[in-house]
Amino acid sequence: MPAGVPEFADVVVVGGGSCGSVLAARLSEDPHRSVVLVESGPGHRLPAELPQELRDAGVLPVGPDSRWVWPYAVELAHGRPGWIARGRILGGSGAVNGGYFVRAAVDDFDTWPASWSYEQVLPYYRAIETDSDFAGPWHGSTGPIPVRREPRSDWHPISAAFVDAARAAGHAEDPDKNAPGAHGVGPVPLNIRDGVRVGPATAYLLPHLGRPNLTVRADTTVTRIVFEGNRVTGIEVVNGERAHTIRASTVVVTAGAIATPHLLMLSGIGDAGHLSELGIPVVADLPLVGAQFTDHPEVVLSYRYRRPVDRTARTRRTPALQVTLDDDGIEMRPYTAAFGDLIPGSGIGKPCLGVVLTRPRSRGEIRLVSADPRDAPRVSYRYLEASEDRVMMREAVSHAADLLHARPLNGLIDPEPITLSNDWLRARLGTSLHLSGSCRIGVGADDSVVDERCRVHGIDGLFVVDTSIFPAVPSRGPHATAIMVAERAGCFL
Numbered sequence: 001m002p003a004g005v006p007e008f009a010d011v012v013v014v015g016g017g018s019c020g021s022v023l024a025a026r027l028s029e030d031p032h033r034s035v036v037l038v039e040s041g042p043g044h045r046l047p048a049e050l051p052q053e054l055r056d057a058g059v060l061p062v063g064p065d066s067r068w069v070w071p072y073a074v075e076l077a078h079g080r081p082g083w084i085a086r087g088r089i090l091g092g093s094g095a096v097n098g099g100y101f102v103r104a105a106v107d108d109f110d111t112w113p114a115s116w117s118y119e120q121v122l123p124y125y126r127a128i129e130t131d132s133d134f135a136g137p138w139h140g141s142t143g144p145i146p147v148r149r150e151p152r153s154d155w156h157p158i159s160a161a162f163v164d165a166a167r168a169a170g171h172a173e174d175p176d177k178n179a180p181g182a183h184g185v186g187p188v189p190l191n192i193r194d195g196v197r198v199g200p201a202t203a204y205l206l207p208h209l210g211r212p213n214l215t216v217r218a219d220t221t222v223t224r225i226v227f228e229g230n231r232v233t234g235i236e237v238v239n240g241e242r243a244h245t246i247r248a249s250t251v252v253v254t255a256g257a258i259a260t261p262h263l264l265m266l267s268g269i270g271d272a273g274h275l276s277e278l279g280i281p282v283v284a285d286l287p288l289v290g291a292q293f294t295d296h297p298e299v300v301l302s303y304r305y306r307r308p309v310d311r312t313a314r315t316r317r318t319p320a321l322q323v324t325l326d327d328d329g330i331e332m333r334p335y336t337a338a339f340g341d342l343i344p345g346s347g348i349g350k351p352c353l354g355v356v357l358t359r360p361r362s363r364g365e366i367r368l369v370s371a372d373p374r375d376a377p378r379v380s381y382r383y384l385e386a387s388e389d390r391v392m393m394r395e396a397v398s399h400a401a402d403l404l405h406a407r408p409l410n411g412l413i414d415p416e417p418i419t420l421s422n423d424w425l426r427a428r429l430g431t432s433l434h435l436s437g438s439c440r441i442g443v444g445a446d447d448s449v450v451d452e453r454c455r456v457h458g459i460d461g462l463f464v465v466d467t468s469i470f471p472a473v474p475s476r477g478p479h480a481t482a483i484m485v486a487e488r489a490g491c492f493l
């Protein structure tokens with residue numbers, strides 16, 4: 001495109017992550033619709049061109065030196081700083097994540113508008129997957145994402161011992177976490193094939209890059225959405241030193257649960273008082289932009305192995321998680337490697353069991369620190385602020401410690417002592433990186449940012465379709481639900 005000439009598309013998709021990859025692929029199925037997908041990170045055209053560091057699903061390439069992430073300094077709890085990362089590459093966070101690909105629970109949809117009930121979304125969950133372990137009415141057999149669970153013969157010794165300890169403690173066996181009502185301990189569904197993540201870019205987008213009506217602009221960052229009155233007219237982008245405009249009658253924001261509210265606020269959509277303080281002209285006063293997000297707080301219980309673990313060739317290369325225990329609002333994750341190995345450069349050394357609140361009550365907030373798009377927003381998780389969360393986390397940690405000290409785990413590992421004081425919990429507090437709900441879906445502008453069709457209230461032509469629209473974080477990992485949402489939105493957009 002010559003300098004100074006605005007580019008035009010029928011639809012611009014902002015962010016080529018998990019949801020953006022699916023949407024760009026689905027929307028460009030209509031050859032009469034031109035689609036431009038703008039991704040801030042690097043792109044690739046073939047799965048084989050994926051950088052080697054991103055191929056091994058047993059490693060999460062999101063450490064401090066990673067070239068594939070947006071890093072954010074955050075506040076996990078009052079006075080407790082933290083550091084998080086989101087994917088910044090074609091495929092987004094889905095290209096760097098743990099490969100744990102599980103659906104939300106049926107009752108997670110109780111907080112969604114009625115048109116997003118479990119019955120309504122089930123066909124889309126089925127459409128995205130090919131499940132190689134289970135068939136029948138709950139599972140898909142023709143979708144682009146392969147789903148499988150690791151057989152016990154491939155489990156790391158810690159996975160096997162954890163399942164046995166949890167079963168001995170009375171937890172139900174849970175062979176199929178994607179079945180309605182599933183709970184207990186068992187293998188997690190994974191979107192990993194031959195040790196490589198099969199994320200949305202690989203499964204949905206790359207096969208269609210040859211479409212003449214689909215353009216991917218990688219290494220290009222959207223800095224502002226542009227409006228005439230209350231109608232969207234395009235976006236402003238920067239690529240290196242070069243800034244230009246892409247005009248479009250429809251803009252779909254899929255920049256993820258931090259960057260989406262950040263971009264909306266920079267563009268004048270958000271809490272009018274907050275925007276005015278920073279001198280940003282208000283286009284739509286939507287106080288819930290960036291407000292009341294949820295994510296899964298995670299406390300890690302460290303241990304050391306009593307002796308080197310006996311690993312066969314089949315159990316040597318494992319995903320980060322092979323099994324989990326899900327019960328009563330708690331998830332326990334026996335990671336198969338120390339975080340220092342899972343996230344190179346993270347410096348978090350020891351092997352550990354993650355203990356997670358899956359239905360947290362505490363709500364976080366994302367706020368601008370300035371009107372300059374280069375300044376990252378302030379992300380305050382406010383974890384464990386609700387007293388119910390603190391009570392529940394204490395009980396969960398206490399039960400997890402009992403499991404670690406029980407047979408057969410106690411023959412394998414020597415857990416570090418726990419104290420359950422507030423300080424002890426805060427010191428071991430982390431996040432599951434499942435941030436959701438920062439631009440929630442709903443009915444009216446006072447309780448949501450987008451309506452049931454993902455349209456931003458009060459603005460023509462502007463949609464949000466990513467994890468920010470979830471009313472709350474699902475009680476499991478959000479990735480499968482993100483792709484389901486994009487599949488469904490692709491049908492009605």
Ligand SMILES: Cc1cc2nc3c(=O)[nH]c(=O)nc-3n(C[C@H](O)[C@H](O)[C@H](O)COP(=O)(O)OP(=O)(O)OC[C@H]3O[C@@H](n4cnc5c(N)ncnc54)[C@H](O)[C@@H]3O)c2cc1C
Pocket residue numbers: 014015016017018019020038039040041060062085086087088089090091092093094096097098099100101102220221222223254255256257259260263432433434435466467468476477478479480482
């Ligand atoms: C390290 C890690 C591990 C995880 N593990 C799991 C797991 O095992 N299971 C699970 O269920 N979930 C997991 N998650 C969460 C899950 O991957 C995300 O919830 C999901 O991928 C989010 O999808 P999204 O489309 O909302 O955003 P993303 O996939 O993050 O996509 C957003 C995209 O927008 C781009 N972008 C942002 N701003 C701009 C801009 N201004 N201009 C242009 N492009 C922009 C970004 O570069 C990115 O590519 C993990 C997340 C992380 C970070």
